[in-house]
């Protein structure tokens with residue numbers, strides 16, 4: 001089967017790509033609105049962008065051409081927190097994607113506890129095993145639907161003590177969840193360990 005990319009609508013492309021680019025990690029993003037409301041929503045178009053300074057990025061689409069609350073809030077104060085959910089948080093994470101109006105706080109609705117940010121007013125989710133406080137670095141628009149790639153520089157990482165071992169995350173203890181195509185998720189399967197392939201150490205230019 002061959003599909004010509006420019007024959008597809010945005011909805012068809014979305015359906016295909018979200019089934020092809022799998023499994024995706026999920027950034028559970030908390031932001032603060034201009035009126036002080038805490039907004040939370042999941043984003044699985046999410047990746048590492050830089051090691052020094054540490055930067056991560058999320059791609060935020062639009063709802064009928066209008067920016068999502070997360071994007072509006074980040075542009076308002078240049079701050080966001082990427083929380084990582086474990087298996088126990090799948091249900092509220094999924095529900096937090098519902099399209100609530102800006103004056104509704106998902107945190108209140110889903111009864112999620114928050115903790116104040118260390119380097120910013122934007123709070124993090126208390127039950128998340130990992131949270132990363134990010135300062136907006138750049139926003140780059142892509143394509144014809146108004147999608148924007150938000151890159152944030154990580155200022156503070158909050159990591160549950162039991163997850164850290166010698167500077168590395170114990171992934172099996174983290175029990176992360178990932179997104180597949182459709183409303184489908186997966187948990188960690190068998191972990192296969194291979195002999196490390198020698199890599200040149202990362203250095204500053």
Ligand SMILES: Cc1cc2nc3c(=O)[nH]c(=O)nc-3n(C[C@H](O)[C@H](O)[C@H](O)COP(=O)(O)O)c2cc1C
Pocket residue numbers: 026039040041042043044045046059060061062068069070071093094096097098099100179
């Ligand atoms: C697991 C999951 C991953 C999602 N990933 C994205 C994404 O990468 N980009 C995006 O624009 N929307 C994504 N969404 C949809 C948003 O979460 C949804 O549009 C949400 O209502 C946005 O909330 P907000 O308006 O409060 O920012 C995802 C939804 C789910 C359930």
